[in-house]
Amino acid sequence: MSDTTSPEPKPESAATPAAPASVPAASAPAATPPAGKPAAPKKHETPAEAEERRARRGTVIAGAVTLPLITLGVVLLAVPLAVWYLSTVIRTLVVVVANIVSGSGAAKDANSTLGQIDPAALGGVTLGFAIVGAVFVIAAWLFSFFVLRAHRVERPGYVTGFGVTVGLVIATVLTATVGALTGLLFGTARTVGQVLGNAALSIALTGLGSVAVTVVTGILVWLWMSRIFRTRVADPAT
Numbered sequence: 001m002s003d004t005t006s007p008e009p010k011p012e013s014a015a016t017p018a019a020p021a022s023v024p025a026a027s028a029p030a031a032t033p034p035a036g037k038p039a040a041p042k043k044h045e046t047p048a049e050a051e052e053r054r055a056r057r058g059t060v061i062a063g064a065v066t067l068p069l070i071t072l073g074v075v076l077l078a079v080p081l082a083v084w085y086l087s088t089v090i091r092t093l094v095v096v097v098a099n100i101v102s103g104s105g106a107a108k109d110a111n112s113t114l115g116q117i118d119p120a121a122l123g124g125v126t127l128g129f130a131i132v133g134a135v136f137v138i139a140a141w142l143f144s145f146f147v148l149r150a151h152r153v154e155r156p157g158y159v160t161g162f163g164v165t166v167g168l169v170i171a172t173v174l175t176a177t178v179g180a181l182t183g184l185l186f187g188t189a190r191t192v193g194q195v196l197g198n199a200a201l202s203i204a205l206t207g208l209g210s211v212a213v214t215v216v217t218g219i220l221v222w223l224w225m226s227r228i229f230r231t232r233v234a235d236p237a238t
Contacts, residue, residue, distance in 0.1 A: 051152065054151050054152065055151050055152055055153045055154075055226070056223070057151065058147050058148055058150065058151020058152075058153055059148065059151070059153055059159070059222050059223055059226045060219050060222070060223070061147055061151075062143070062144040062147040062148050062153075062159075062160070062163075062222055063144075063163065063167075063218035063219040063220070063221060063222025063223065064215050064218050064219050065140070065143060065144075065147075065218075066140045066141070066143060066144040066160070066163070066164070066218060066222070067140075067163070067164070067167045067168070067171060067214050067215070067217060067218030067221070067222075068211060068214045068215055068218065069136050069137075069139065069140035069143070070136070070137055070140045070141070070164055070167075070168065071168065071171060071214050072133075072136055073132075073133040073134065073135070073136030073137035073140065074133065074137065074168070075133070076129045076130065076132050076133030076136065077129070077130055077133035077134060077137070078133075079126055079129040079130070079133075080126035080127070080129065080130050141160060141164070144156070144159075144160040144163070144164075144222075145157060145160050148160065148226075153226050154226070154229060154230050155229040158225070158229045159222065159225040159226050159229055162225050162228075162229075163218070163221050163222045163225045166221050166224075166225070167217055167218055167221040167222075170217050170221065171213060171214045171217045171218075174213045174217060175209075175210045175213055175214070178205075178206060178209035178210055178213060179206045179210075182201075182202040182205045182206045182209065
């Protein structure tokens with residue numbers, strides 16, 4: 001009986017693994033957002049929404065710039081009127097009150113002191129203030145009109161005109177309120193140094209508060225006017 005030897009099996013290490021099939025580029029997994037930052041869903045903005053957002057941005061810019069410039073221009077235009085008022089009406093009232101309280105001698109002193117304020121002598125200065133104020137008013141008005149029109153706000157002339165009128169009234173009331181509140185600082189002063197310090201602080205706070213109030217008022221009033229003068233589109237279902 002002859003011995004039959006079976007062939008020895010090849011070692012497993014000699015077997016070469018088959019190359020993995022290449023993954024198509026289309027089946028590659030999509031890039032995932034970093035941890036902790038979920039991907040926000042894309043919102044498709046309609047043309048009407050984009051137009052409304054553009055008009056709102058232009059209205060905010062116009063109101064925030066126009067009303068402060070208009071207010072400054074009106075204040076500068078009021079300087080000649082204030083000088084004339086001081087040299088006429090205020091002078092007469094002071095002389096009358098001094099005559100009633102302290103007699104004719106005090107009235108003559110007050111009259112001579114206030115008489116040194118000559119409106120004609122300050123004509124060049126007051127004229128300069130008036131010119132600069134008029135430039136500010138006209139420039140602010142044109143700025144609002146063209147910015148609103150560039151952002152396709154309806155009826156930019158009406159929005160600017162009524163915005164300036166309503167905004168000046170509201171801003172004047174709010175500015176006076178801010179000035180009254182900051183004036184309460186004088187009640188805490190006991191010495192001359194404290195009075196001067198409180199006066200400087202009160203003036204600074206009044207100025208900053210007035211600017212902030214005027215800017216916010218301009219934005220809100222311009223948005224209000226643009227909503228009022230917006231053309232109402234009828235519902236086709238009605």
